[in-house]
Amino acid sequence: QQASSNEDKAASLSSSFFEVGDKVMLCDLGGGTADIACHQMDECGGMKQISSPSGGPWGSTYIDDAFLRLLTEVVSAEWMREFQLQHASQ
DSSP: OOOOHHHHHHHHHHTTTOOTTOEEEEEEEOSSOEEEEEEEEOTTSOEEEEEEEEEESOSHHHHHHHHHHHHHHHHOHHHHHHHHHHTTTO
């Protein structure tokens, strides 16, 4: 499979850090999703994909939501509602 230009740039930069045969996990951790692909440094200094990219709905917004649930358990739902109303614009 042909690498995108961003992957080509990453391969170019990474060739000074990695040796032929080294394996690298590339993670694109966005707000709503996490996408993961595995590559291996080849003899030409590039990277070849060694597994199909995969991912799912594990982005940072899910961490934010879980943290808010935890805070609600610690300080109470009523306190959280009041705080959110007072700081809605922030």
